[in-house]
Each structure stands twice: as C-alpha cells, then as structure tokens.
C-alpha cells in the first residue's frame with residue numbers, strides 16, 4: 001500500500017491509499033537457511049518497491065514430499081558447500097549467522113513442525129505480528145542456531161516479537177489444534193499450484209514463480225523496480241563506482 005497526497009473536489013489536500021502495483025507471495029520455512037536470506041532481502045525491498053508482500057509460512061518437508069524432491073543438504077558435499085556459501089552470504093547480506101553445532105541433525109532430525117504451526121496460528125489469528133514472529137524464529141534458527149520447536153522456544157520467540165504473554169500463550173495453544181495443523185498442511189499443499197519445489201519461493205501477481213534468494217535481481221527486473229544489491233542501499237553502487245575509480249566526485 002502506498003499513500004499519495006491528492007486534492008479533492010473542494011481543493012482540500014487529502015492522503016489517499018493506493019493499491020500496490022504488484023503482489024508478492026513469499027513461501028518460506030524458518031528451517032530453510034536460504035529462506036532466512038530471501039526473507040530479509042525481501043523485507044528490505046518491501047520499503048522500496050511498489051509491492052504488497054504476503055508471507056506464506058509452509059512446511060519444507062511437505063513441499064519435498066509433494067514434489068518428490070529431496071533436500072540438497074542430504075548430499076554431504078552439497079551440505080558442506082551450503083555451510084560455506086551461507087557464511088559468505090551472511091557477510092555480503094550483513095545478517096547474523098551461527099548455525100546449530102550439529103547442523104545436519106538440527107535440520108533433519110529437529111525439523112520445524114512446531115515453529116511452522118506457530119507461524120500458521122499467527123498468520124490466522126494475529127496476522128499483524130507475522131513478520132515480527134518470523135524475524136524472531138529465523139533469528140533463533142539461523143542467527144543463533146538454537147531450538148525452534150520446544151514450547152519455551154516458541155514463548156521466547158513471541159516475547160522477542162513483543163507479543164504480550166497471554167497472546168503468545170493463546171497462539172501456542174492454537175498451534176496445537178486440528179484447525180491450525182490442517183491449515184499448515186493445506187497451505188503447504190497450495191504451493192503445488194505454483195509448481196513450488198523448494199524454498200524460498202516468490203510468486204509474483206499470483207502467476208510467476210521464482211525459486212531462491214538469489215533471484216531477487218531478476219524479480220526486480222520483472223517488476224521494473226530498482227535493484228541496489230542485497231543491502232538495498234541505493235548509495236552502495238555509487239560508492240563502489242567511486243572507490244573503483246569509475247566515477248569521480
């Protein structure tokens with residue numbers, strides 16, 4: 001949503017809400033490290049692009065099952081590369097990264113079921129808190145590498161997102177109901193309509209699906225919006241050009 005100042009018929013200046021030019025659905029799971037990267041880059045560009053962002057928490061295990069895909073991390077060589085790649089990305093994206101000590105076990109044994117059920121409950125019952133609770137859970141899973149499924153972890157994530165204790169407790173209780181369990185399943189199944197096979201995935205205007213946090217520049221091109229790199233800093237390009245001697249003051 002954008003706000004514009006316009007004169008009404010009587011010449012009085014009024015602020016009017018304009019619908020965003022494009023809608024982006026972001027499918028993610030807090031267990032997916034590339035979702036962590038993609039989510040934060042999208043948050044940065046949400047303020048720059050004329051888009052409305054809809055967060056779609058889904059279960060990555062369900063996505064793989066539905067599409068008969070397999071997590072790339074099951075391959076040891078790919079897994080080791082992923083950890084190196086993430087370190088590089090954390091640096092270039094300026095995001096904290098501290099994977100859990102036994103990352104393989106954390107990802108494949110621990111899973112994210114309770115965390116994603118909580119996010120599904122937040123999306124359904126307290127949608128205005130969804131972005132903040134997502135930030136808090138990603139901070140636990142990849143910023144700090146700590147548990148995301150135990151009830152105390154969920155309470156801590158809600159507290160970090162500044163939810164009052166009673167609201168948090170209601171959401172955690174709701175996350176254990178059939179209503180929310182079924183909702184997470186149907187939201188995950190709904191990703192099939194866009195041929196989503198991995199995360200993060202971005203769906204533009206309910207039509208074009210992009211897989212990967214590394215597709216943001218291509219999304220920018222499709223939207224005809226600017227791309228200033230992962231930090232979304234419009235001055236960065238100028239500074240780089242100045243430092244490389246390509247541009248002069």
Ligand SMILES: N[C@@H](CCC(=O)N[C@@H](CS)C(=O)NCC(=O)O)C(=O)O
Pocket residue numbers: 031032033034035038069070071072197198199200211212213214215
């Ligand atoms: N190149 C992508 C990689 C994303 C990725 O590997 N995502 C994993 C989950 S963290 C996945 O769903 N992979 C499915 C696949 O590679 O088929 C990026 O930069 O985001």
